[in-house]
Structures are given as C-alpha cells and as structure tokens.
Amino acid sequence: MSLVFSAIASLDGYTADTTGSFDWAAPDDEVHATVNARERGVSTYLYGRRMFETMRVWQDIGAGDEPAVMREYADIWRAADKVVFSSTLTGVTIPRTRVESAFDPGAVRALVDSAPGDVSIGGPTLAAEAFRAGLVDEVTLLLVPVSVGGGTPALPTDLMLRLELREEHTFASGVVMVRYRVIAPEA
Numbered sequence: 001m002s003l004v005f006s007a008i009a010s011l012d013g014y015t016a017d018t019t020g021s022f023d024w025a026a027p028d029d030e031v032h033a034t035v036n037a038r039e040r041g042v043s044t045y046l047y048g049r050r051m052f053e054t055m056r057v058w059q060d061i062g063a064g065d066e067p068a069v070m071r072e073y074a075d076i077w078r079a080a081d082k083v084v085f086s087s088t089l090t091g092v093t094i095p096r097t098r099v100e101s102a103f104d105p106g107a108v109r110a111l112v113d114s115a116p117g118d119v120s121i122g123g124p125t126l127a128a129e130a131f132r133a134g135l136v137d138e139v140t141l142l143l144v145p146v147s148v149g150g151g152t153p154a155l156p157t158d159l160m161l162r163l164e165l166r167e168e169h170t171f172a173s174g175v176v177m178v179r180y181r182v183i184a185p186e187a
Helices: 029-039 049-059 068-079 105-114 124-132
Strands: 003-010 014-016 042-048 081-085 097-100 118-122 138-144 160-170 176-186
Touching: 003 124, 029 068, 029 138, 042 049, 042 124, 049 068, 049 081, 049 124, 105 118, 105 124, 118 124, 138 160
Parallel strands: 003 118, 003 138, 042 081, 042 118, 081 097
Antiparallel strands: 003 014, 138 176, 160 176
16 A cells, blocks of 8 residues: 555645635535545545644534535545544544554554555645655645745655656646655655
C-alpha cells in the first residue's frame, strides 16, 4: 500500500491563505465526486490535531440536507481508521480514531506496510514530517484557479522533492488535479 498526501491548494501552492481561510477551496460536485472515488481506497487517515479538528465535521454529516457527494464522503471517512498525532490532545470520541503523542516514522511505515488499503496523510504540517522522513509515496494536488499570495504552503518549503507525473485532469470549474509519484526527497 502507499502513503498518499492529497490537498486542495491555490494555484500559487497554499492550502490556506494568510488569514487561515480556505473558503476559496470548497470543491464543487464534480471535484468532490472525483475525491470520493479516490478516497474509497483509503483504509487509514493520518492527521495532526488541527487537521483532525477540521475533518471531524464529517462524523456528523449525512442526516441533513447535504448534497449526495458530501454524504458519500462522510460515509467513506467514517469507515476508515484515523490516527491523530498530537502532544496536546489526550483522547477523542470519534469511532475508529486513536491519538498518538508523537509522529514516529518507523511506526508510520509499519502501519502503511500492513494497511489493507492506502494510508492518507492530511495536512501540510504533518505531511512535511512524512516527506522529510521519505515516507510519502504519492502526491495529489487539486489546484484551484485562485492565487492567494501567501499562507500555509501545501508542500514543504525546505525540501526538494523529485516527482513523476502519473495523472492530470482538468475540471469544468478550472480546477486541475495532478497526481505524482514521489521519486525521492533530497536534502
């Protein structure tokens, strides 16, 4: 199985703008359906505390008037295991979720190697640790046609990554998906 980093990013490479907002990144139904199709193969999500707090909303989606693609993603998310890396969070009430106090590259590699499906690492801060440890196998970016001028970079800014293009797709909204295999990080 693979460790996959996926993110929705501005064209200039940020997952959140300088105010911390990512409202500009909300996917339309076409993009969301593609994300859902890709996420079906994920057996485990790895998150830092902040990304977990953002994603935990999916635990309660599905009983209301949300669009079908959102209900489908919520089902996919709830069906997967989740590991939250946090030195401040002591416990969680979300099923199939556990907290680890520190990111241990050896333990993460063992988890990926034994997982029944792909493992997704969410959030650029935690992903940067995995990139530096040489653990990330694949990168998928959904590039939104907006330039935000700064904020939280999607990829580590202090690490050169060699990538091989595996797939690209343009959506009607102008969002472009690019999927790469990580060849090797370079110090």
